[in-house]
Amino acid sequence: xxxxxxxxxxxxxxxxxxxxxxxxxLGDVLLPFILGGAIAYxxxxxxxxxxxxxxxxxxxxxxxxxxxxxxxxxxxxxVVPALVQQTVQLVDLAPQLFxxxxxxxxxxxPQIMDEDSSVRVALVGIGDTIRERGGQLVQTAxxxxxxxxxxxxxxxxxxxxxxYMLVDWDNMVARxxxxxxxxxxxxxxxxxxxxxxxxxxxxxxxGSVCLALGVYYAVALWLVGLQFxxxxxxxxxxxxxxxYVGAIVGxxxxxxxxxxxxxxxxxxxxxxxxxxxxxxxxxGNVLTPRWVGGSVGLHxxxxxxxxxxxxxxxxxxxLLVAVPLAAALGVLARFVARRYKExxxxxxxxxxxxxxxxxxxLP
Numbered sequence: 108x109x110x111x112x113x114x115x116x117x118x119x120x121x122x123x124x125x126x127x128x129x130x131x132x133l134g135d136v137l138l139p140f141i142l143g144g145a146i147a148y149x150x151x152x153x154x155x156x157x158x159x160x161x162x163x164x165x166x167x168x169x170x171x172x173x174x175x176x177x178x179x180x181x182x183x184x185x186v187v188p189a190l191v192q193q194t195v196q197l198v199d200l201a202p203q204l205f206x207x208x209x210x211x212x213x214x215x216x217p218q219i220m221d222e223d224s225s226v227r228v229a230l231v232g233i234g235d236t237i238r239e240r241g242g243q244l245v246q247t248a249x250x251x252x253x254x255x256x257x258x259x260x261x262x263x264x265x266x267x268x269x270x271y272m273l274v275d276w277d278n279m280v281a282r283x284x285x286x287x288x289x290x291x292x293x294x295x296x297x298x299x300x301x302x303x304x305x306x307x308x309x310x311x312x313x314g315s316v317c318l319a320l321g322v323y324y325a326v327a328l329w330l331v332g333l334q335f336x337x338x339x340x341x342x343x344x345x346x347x348x349x350x351y352v353g354a355i356v357g358x359x360x361x362x363x364x365x366x367x368x369x370x371x372x373x374x375x376x377x378x379x380x381x382x383x384x385x386x387x388x389x390x391g392n393v394l395t396p397r398w399v400g401g402s403v404g405l406h407x408x409x410x411x412x413x414x415x416x417x418x419x420x421x422x423x424x425x426l427l428v429a430v431p432l433a434a435a436l437g438v439l440a441r442f443v444a445r446r447y448k449e450x451x452x453x454x455x456x457x458x459x460x461x462x463x464x465x466x467x468x469l470p
Contacts, residue, residue: 130421130425130428131420137424138424138427139264139265139268140268141424141428142265142268142269142427143264143265143266143267143268143269143272144268144269144272145310146265146269146273147268147269147273148276148306148310149310149311149314150171150269150273151273151276152307153167153171154167154171154276157170157171164277165274168274171273172266175266284296298438298439298442301441301442302434302435305434305438306430306431306434308399309348309399309434310430310431312395312398312399313347313398313399315394315398316347316390316394316395316398317347318344319394320343320344320347320386320389320394321340321343321344321345321347322340322344323386323389324340324343324344324357324361324382324383324386325337325339325340325341325344327340327382328340328361328379331375331378331382333361333365333379334364334368335364336361339357339360340357342356342357342360343356343357343358343360344357347390348410354383354386354387357383358380358383361379361383362376362379362380362383409433409437410429410433412433413429413430413432413433414426414429414430416429417429417432
């Protein structure tokens, strides 16, 4: 005999509470395993495709591992040093950029740039803050990434965990399926398929869109000679998963830098603007419809809320699990809404009689 609904809710509530406590207490320890699982989940369709081409699972994972290793070496040698160097230079140059902006405003609008003007004080304060805080942030990030423990966790444990999980992914899914409660196995499987569809559409699709746009912006801005173009491209690509934010932030940063670098040479400023305009056109009409689809069930506001809440509660690990948990909660919310509309609580006596409840009160 199945457990009463109240007992089932109690046990599921206890399980969720235990999961939250584990994430809160062991977040730093679980970080490499969560990253490894995320990588394995993202690469599983590629491994399945290689298997369909005739390769074994182990050989498929070996091919993926070799390709990833080559890509990592290329990025580590060619991109990362330049990215770090440009980031440090941009932070150091920020006060000078704000002083140049102050000089420009003083020449054009002297009445708002008096010595005691609030605009001037704000610009000076912003520049000094970016130099001080930005330098501290870069220095802290570099020093923490250089520690032996971080190197071991990120560059040894994560790939090993990802490889093992990718090799055994299908078996792990089968074991989890075997542990599902038999009374609700069909419902849980259907919900899991919906969650997987949302994650596949958003994480894999938007990840590909972010990567493609980031590379496009970085290469295009580098070709036109814009200083710090690599940093701008990376920032714009990473923020693309939030609609319009990547284009607005990256475009504003790139055009602002272009104004200081190419002032008077308006053609290059227009070219920088055209790069982001064309990027948005490609994203909206080619990349997103093809790789993400029409709707993946993750509203941008819901995604921002999940990132904020889970990030504040569980730190960086919370940011990693925010998207899958947001997808799962969204699917559960839609499932509850469907069940509510099928229940007598929503339909009233009409759910039994077959006609609207208001008509039953009429003569």
